[in-house]
Amino acid sequence: xxxxxxxxxxxxxxxxxxxxxxxxxxxxxxxxxxxxxxxxxxxxxxxxxxxxxxxxxxxxxxxxxxxxxxxxxxxxxxxxxxxxxxxxxxxxxxxxxxxxxxxxxxxxxxxxxxxxxxxxxxxxxxxxxxxxxxxxxxxxxxxxxxxxxxxxxxxxxxxxxxxxxxxxxxxxxxxxxxxxxxxxxxxxxxxxxxxxxxxxxxxxxxxxxxxxxxxxxxxxxxxxxxxxxxxxxxxxxxxxxxxxxxxxxxxxxxxxxxxxxxxxxxxxxxxxxxxxxxxxxxxxxxxxxxxxxxxxxx
DNA sequence: CTCCAGGCTGAGC
DNA sequence: GCTCAGCATGGA
Numbered sequence: 001x002x003x004x005x006x007x008x009x010x011x012x013x014x015x016x017x018x019x020x021x022x023x024x025x026x027x028x029x030x031x032x033x034x035x036x037x038x039x040x041x042x043x044x045x046x047x048x049x050x051x052x053x054x055x056x057x058x059x060x061x062x063x064x065x066x067x068x069x070x071x072x073x074x075x076x077x078x079x080x081x082x083x084x085x086x087x088x089x090x091x092x093x094x095x096x097x098x099x100x101x102x103x104x105x106x107x108x109x110x111x112x113x114x115x116x117x118x119x120x121x122x123x124x125x126x127x128x129x130x131x132x133x134x135x136x137x138x139x140x141x142x143x144x145x146x147x148x149x150x151x152x153x154x155x156x157x158x159x160x161x162x163x164x165x166x167x168x169x170x171x172x173x174x175x176x177x178x179x180x181x182x183x184x185x186x187x188x189x190x191x192x193x194x195x196x197x198x199x200x201x202x203x204x205x206x207x208x209x210x211x212x213x214x215x216x217x218x219x220x221x222x223x224x225x226x227x228x229x230x231x232x233x234x235x236x237x238x239x240x241x242x243x244x245x246x247x248x249x250x251x252x253x254x255x256x257x258x259x260x261x262x263x264x265x266x267x268x269x270x271x272x273x274x275x276x277x278x279x280x281x282x283x284x285x286x287x288x289x290x291x292x293x294x295x296x297x298x
Numbered sequence: 299c300t301c302c303a304g305g306c307t308g309a310g311c
Numbered sequence: 312g313c314t315c316a317g318c319a320t321g322g323a
Binding site: 133134135137138141142182183184185186187 | 318320
């Protein structure tokens, strides 16, 4: 029996260590390696080191509880628990999705510990701008270089990690400077979009106040942002979970599962939104994770 | 060598 | 409106 409801058991261990749990429907492998984020790394000891926004933390997972270090209990409560979406009722969502059909049930079971993160909207948008026609390992390399070169330093465990650079900082670069991250032709998209956001042409902080379709249309005015990137930005920042950033893997799986539901992206999105409603984005993420790991290996 | 990777833009219909 | 080459880079 899985825990439901919004209460997350929480213990302050002092010395900058916090323990959370028991938590069900969570697994850092599913959550951090499903392709929604690019700044979590597993250490040799099995811990996870992550940077999000202007914060960093170390996470340990024993299969039942999370132990967080490098963050104050207050930060854990107000930032990391919402970031990891630990208060949401995944058992209920998984049950609903699984009931919708057998293959979805298999995909849900396969990625049972997957949670949709609530990442910073700018960081999410920029990293998925880089993701286009690109592979996950190289996306990580590029994002890493961007942060090290242009991000604010964050003292962490006696060393330094770097925040994702702000739109203002990136907007001040020229194409030559930005090329150190080796993003190729995406440099131009990143530069122009940084400038558009820095100029206030699109206000990312206002997206959550807009209905899904208007939020997406707003993002589509940015250079290099298409439907896929806009949907990923909305979904993985937690702004709109009905966003359905269908890609070739899910297209392949969906077309196999539901022949005739539509071979185009738009009709598949409509199909998914009708079938899974506000959970369409989560449904796609289970499918994506399932298809990718089953067919390519992690 | 070719093909692919969490696509998008701009040109030509 | 629609289709589609071209796009930088690096790994398989």
